[in-house]
Amino acid sequence: MIALTLEDLTRHVGGRLHLHGDDSPDTVVDGVLDTDSRLMEPGGIFVAKPGETTDGHLFIAAAREKGAVLAIVERMVDEPISQVVVPDAVDALADLARAVVAAVRASGDLRIVGITGSNGKTTTKNLLARILEDEGETVAPRASFNNEVGAPLTMLRVTRSTRFLVSEFGASAPGEIARLAGLVEPDIGIVLMVGMAHAGGFGGIEATFAAKSELIHALRPGGLAVLNADDPRVAAMAPLAEERGVDVRWFGRGDVAVQARNTEVTASGTACEVSVDGDTAPLRLRVLGEHHVMNALAAIAAATALGVPARVCIERLESVELAERWRMQPMGSDRVRIINDAYNASPDSMTAALRTLAQITAPHERMVAVLGAMSELGEYAGEEHDRIGELAVRLRIPRIVVVGSEARRLYLAAVAEGSWSDEVVFFGSPDEAYDYLVGELRDGDRVLVKSSNSAGLRFLGDRLGGYFS
Template sequence: MIALSLGEIASLIGGKLHTTEMASADTIVSGTVDTDSRSLRAGDIFVAKPGEVTDGHRFVGAARESGAELAIVEHLVDEPIAQIVVADVIEALAVFARAVVARVRAQGRLRVVGVTGSNGKTTTKNFLARILSDEGPTVAPIASYNNEVGAPLTMLRVTDDTEYLVCEFGASAPGEIARLAGLVEPDVVVELMVGLAHAGGFGGIEETAKAKAELIAAAKPGGTAVLNLDDPRVAAMAEPARERGLQIVGFGQGDAEVRATGVDVDAAGTSFVVEIGAERIPVRLQVLGAHHVGNALAAIAATRALGVGPADAAARLETVEIAERWRMQPMGGEKVRIINDAYNASPDSMAAALRTLAQITGPDERTVAVLGAMSELGESAGDEHDRIGLLAVRLNIQRIVVVGDDARRLFLAAVGEGSWDGEAVHLPDAGAAFEYLRDELRPGDRVLVKSSNSAGLRFLGDRLGESFS
């Protein structure tokens, strides 16, 4: 964070400062701002976020013991640490982030990229960060810091030297992207795709599209909108982008300014050619899956708008080994290969992962899909689990292991489609699945582990990876 006095911070966020003998209004802080007391170091700032399970105010003392200089709270806590009392710490966090980014932008160096989409946000922000970090000091989200807490915490990591800020914007309800992106007014906005992820919170895919388009409305006038022209709902955002005064750059595998051809996926990675005008750039990603081609195109197009040569961008992307932990992460050993992709799941990402499993498995190898529930789909949950079960059979996945009661419809659909002779099994939980797979898996198996975060199968993937390493 930039250096600010405790008094300045109190003024910026509209709170009342309570000092101590060790910290006055003139005390300068420039450390990290965080809601996790365990992550703090000397000079950091602790935000006491109330939560559904616990209350951050209980950990103000732990934050002080870790070295925090300041706590932002909703009520004074009996601990010898400087505190700023505000009415709402989440709102204060947003106001704080807006103010800090505005101060750095006023110096004229900082440019902001905002990314949204139903799938691919985290991979794309990692691609962007890899490309831009070679251009200058870059701040990007840790993991999937893309909500009302994570996005402002990322913004508050900028310093006076930061040249690029990459923001990932997720949402589970209308208005969230508008509120978060409005804190920074991105110079470049990236719209990846509109799918059924979190559709239950929006009321359907058309409402989801409207929510994703909020990023367009929050962009800095005169900036650039990078749009996935392979997705008709994203392509339709071109008109509001023009009305906003944005330059439009399309990407995709069809008729687009930044286009991919010759896509090929194997067990070692993903190859394609980027075409921009007369330029042809071969790319060999280490990241598995044809669905990551669009994410790479988006990163190349967005950084091109910031002045990075596409050939340089492509070369940097080739050094990325995995998209993120638990996202198409190769594990296991030579005999049994595990792909742990269980950080999150939507119908689109589930289908893409299953297709990748089928593509990378040789004729003498066996496909095994370990599948859990897809969450936050609302009324469409049953039909979408049915669809994935049918797809798994039609892709000739040879073992379909369905875990948990919430995914039972997927199992029943697979059985109904023809996987009734032991090819599909249903197990109650991850523990039972591990015991089954430990005995079932054999040399030559390629195993996909895929579910939403709430199903917890990412830890099952870790156990399998360790067991077969």
Template sequence: MIALSLAEIAAAVGGELRLHGADTPETTVDGVVDTDSRNIREGGVFVAKPGEATDGHLFVGKALEQGAALALVERVVDEPITQIVVPDVVVAIGELAREVVARVRAAGRLQVVGITGSNGKTTTKNMLATILRAEGETVAPVGSFNNAVGAPLTMLRVTHDTRFLVCEFGADASGQIARLAGLVTPDVGVVLMVGMAHAGGFGGIEATVKAKSELVSAIRDGGTAVLNIDDARVASMAGIARERGLGLLWFGEGEGADVRASDLRVTASGTDAVISAGETALPLHLQVLGSHHVKNALAAATAATALGVSLDDAIARLETVELAERWRMQVMGSERVRIINDAYNASPDSMQAALRTLAQITGPDERMVAVLGAMSELGEYAVEEHSKIGLLAVRLRIPRIVVVGQEARPLYLAAVAEGSWNDEAVFFEDAEAAFAYLQGELRDGDRVLVKSSNSAGLRFLGDRLGESFS
């Protein structure tokens, strides 16, 4: 965090300053801000966030031992450290992030990009950060820091030397993106797609569209909206951009895209495409598996051009990206048995894309194996959407479908009903049982997809399989 006095921090968060020791209101703090006491370093700010399993107020002493100079708390803690007391520490770190970003922006040339969408946010964020780091200091989220806590903690990492701040905005209810994006008013806002992810929380697909459009509404005056021309729901957000007088750039495979992909070809070594913008046409070899990641690369390249990066440079840097993120189409195992661990997140759209990628990269003498778990946060749509995935897996002629966990059972039942018989589709209650089965079932030439939402825990099953067949 940039240096701020205790008085400035208290004013930014609307809190009551409780000084300790030699500290005065003018004492400055410039250390890391974090909710995990283990990550605190000398001069840091510890945020005592109450949680479901424990309470951060219990760890103020531990943060002090780690070198914390200040604790942001909801009640005074009996520890020898200066504290700022606020009604809600999550709201407070958002307000602190707003203040810090505004000061850095006013003092330098910081540009902010916001990214949202039902799928692909983290991959696109990583790709864009790779492009921008060659231009100057770039701050981007670690992993999927895209919620009410993670997004502000990312924002608070900016310094006066930061050129670019890339923010990822996730949400499972209306108003959340507006709140987070409103903290920084992005110069560029990227909307990737609108699908069924989190539809249960939003209350349906139309409510999801409205929630994702909050990013376009939050772009600063004179900024640019970067929209997916191939997604009609995203394309409808152009009306908001035009009404506000924003710049508008399209990406996708459609003819009207400003940055367009064509001639896609998926292989086991990555995805090839031709990227066009105006009269320029450039080849792209993306090491990340899956044609759906070309769309993410397009979004990143288009956002980069909005920030002044040439398309040539953007593509050259995209080609250096080897992995979207851990547990996202992560290739493991060996040539003998290839494991694709894509079990960090799952929605109907990403599940379909992953299954199609498995079909595209599996050779005629190789066997497809799909290890599938639950897609979370689908609410009333859960049975229907899991059933659709079971149908697709059979129609893609995947000869071995391994379904794990009760929440995913409708997927298994649909696969059996569609004609997957003679143990082509099998069901296991948990990952341990599935692992034991796969240990004896997998053979040379198998190409294995492990796919589920984070909550299903299959990413660890993927890791075990990767190690076992390495």
């Protein structure tokens, strides 16, 4: 974070300053903010956020012992540390992020890119950050820091020398993207796709469209919207961009500014030809999955708009070995390959992962799909799990392992679609599935582990990867 006096920081968050020891209103703080006391560093600022299961105020002592010099709190705590009391710690984070980013923008050459979409945000963020980090100091979220806490914490990592801020905006309800993107008014907004992820919270696909459109409304006048031409709902955001006074840069597989042709998917990566404003060059991604080509195109579209030559973008993208842990992560060995993609799951990403499994498995190898529940689908959960079970059978996956009671509908749909005998099996827990799989898997198996985070299959994937390494 940029250096601020305690007085200025308190003013930005609308709080009351309570000093300790030798601190004064003119004392300067510039440490990293965090809500996790375990991640505190010397000079850091601890935000005591009440949570669903615990309360950050209980960990102020631990944060101080790790080096925190200031606590942002909702109530005073009897600890020897200066504290700023605010009505709401999460709102204070947002207010401080808005003020800090505005100050950096006013005094430097900061460019801000916001990314949203039902799938692919984290991968696109990582690909874009990899391109930009060689151009200048780049701040991007850790993991999937894209909510009301994670996004402001990322924004607060900017310094006076930061050239690029890449923000990822997730949401599970209307208005959340508007609130987060409104803190910084991005110069460039990337919309990847509008799908069924979080449809339960939004209330359907049209409401999801409206929520993702909030990023377009938050862009700075004169900015740029980077839109997926292959997604009709994303393409429908172009008139909104025009109303906002921003230009549109398209990416996709058709005749658009940034396009991909002749895509080939293998077990070692994905190759295609990329054309950027008429200039064509080959791209070979090490990241598994044809769907990641679109994420790469989005990153290239934004980076070239920021002045990075297309061939430089491609060269840097080809150096990326893994988009993110638990996202199409190869594990195991050549004997038994595990693909751990169990951090998030939606109908679209589940479909893409299953199709990738089919594409990268050679005729002499066996496909195995280990599938768990897709969360946050609300009233659509039943039919969407049915569809994935049916798809797995239609892709002729010979061994389908369904894990967890919330995914049982997927298992029943696969059985109804015509899966025979023990081709599809069901287990109530990851431990039961693990015991089955270590005895079932054999040389030449290619195993996809896919579910939402809440199903916990990412740890099953890790265990299988370790066992067969």
